[in-house]
Amino acid sequence: MAATALKEQLNGLVNSMFAEGLLDEQFQQLQMLQDGSNPGFVAEVVTLFCEDSERILTELTKLMDQALVDYSKVDAYVHQLKGSSSSVGAQNVKLACIQFRQFCEENNKEGCVRALNVVKHEYYRLRSKFETMLQLESRIQAYENKQQN
Amino acid sequence: MAVVATETQYRVLAVDDNLLDRKLIERLLKTSSYQVTTVDSGSKALQFLGLQDDQSNSPPVSSDQHVINLVITDYCMPEMTGYDLLKRIKESSSLKDIPVVIMSSENVPSRINRCLEEGAEEFFLKPVQLSDMKRLKPHILKGKYKEQQQQEVLQNNNNTSSNNNSNKRKAMDDETSREMTRPRLTSSLTVL
Numbered sequence: 001m002a003a004t005a006l007k008e009q010l011n012g013l014v015n016s017m018f019a020e021g022l023l024d025e026q027f028q029q030l031q032m033l034q035d036g037s038n039p040g041f042v043a044e045v046v047t048l049f050c051e052d053s054e055r056i057l058t059e060l061t062k063l064m065d066q067a068l069v070d071y072s073k074v075d076a077y078v079h080q081l082k083g084s085s086s087s088v089g090a091q092n093v094k095l096a097c098i099q100f101r102q103f104c105e106e107n108n109k110e111g112c113v114r115a116l117n118v119v120k121h122e123y124y125r126l127r128s129k130f131e132t133m134l135q136l137e138s139r140i141q142a143y144e145n146k147q148q149n
Numbered sequence: 150m151a152v153v154a155t156e157t158q159y160r161v162l163a164v165d166d167n168l169l170d171r172k173l174i175e176r177l178l179k180t181s182s183y184q185v186t187t188v189d190s191g192s193k194a195l196q197f198l199g200l201q202d203d204q205s206n207s208p209p210v211s212s213d214q215h216v217i218n219l220v221i222t223d224y225c226m227p228e229m230t231g232y233d234l235l236k237r238i239k240e241s242s243s244l245k246d247i248p249v250v251i252m253s254s255e256n257v258p259s260r261i262n263r264c265l266e267e268g269a270e271e272f273f274l275k276p277v278q279l280s281d282m283k284r285l286k287p288h289i290l291k292g293k294y295k296e297q298q299q300q301e302v303l304q305n306n307n308n309t310s311s312n313n314n315s316n317k318r319k320a321m322d323d324e325t326s327r328e329m330t331r332p333r334l335t336s337s338l339t340v341l
Contacts, residue, residue: 026276029276029278029279030173032279033173033176033177033180033279038176041176044172045169045172045173048168048169048172049169052167052168052169079225080167082254083167083169083170083254083275084167084169084170086254086275086276087167087169087170087173087275087276088169089276
């Protein structure tokens, strides 16, 4: 059955994300909160996370481009991103944010520039897998809706 | 379709400036059968709680007539922190008995102690888990009990102010009302 194959693919993807450290147990908590009455919860949270992250990364890029960097503003944004990534279970992004905050504290411009690049790299890596995940989820949902009707 | 509530529905006010965290706490609370209202700042929380007149002795009723049984708030928020919000609530005669729980992504012992000393019931480390939700009910029930006690004291004061046998009646009223409340509290607990 096509839906079963899709489900296997989805499980495989999510498991590999756990194995690679892209996701941690917090993501499992989110999965637990998704049920029949809230079938789109994970998709909603993931989408919110991506929108929020991209907004923050844009601001961070602007701030780091300044001749004189305002480290308290930078830190505030990184703190937000660390919070969101922690809430969604985005482990690698969260860890990269923790590193970034260290450099902020030291007012280390070079360190911050490098750290921002690491955060971006981890975020985009995660985002592409999230996109595949959501596509698979909606295809599975479509099959299940068809069966009910 | 008629719905019969077999259990009391408690309402929680969740305060967090992060949209994602608001979504999450809302789902956690709803999954645990709470009614939820979310706001994105301390000042909006105070507005919602109807904090205008500190002399008011009525129960905490929000603008749309809902009673708030617990406030759960993030610590790190711009302008008004969770600690500031906690202080305002505890300093208000109408709101001080509402249990307040603080959430934070940072495990800072001095911060935690400061909040507990100011009257926070508990401190949750973020990300908040489904299992943390179980820790809320005892605080809500304690808050309700305090509220009931306060209501009865007020009723007694109103009764005694216009009666000669005031002292006798007050003592009797206190006794009977306490007998009435104890069984109620126990039965609420057994519902747990």
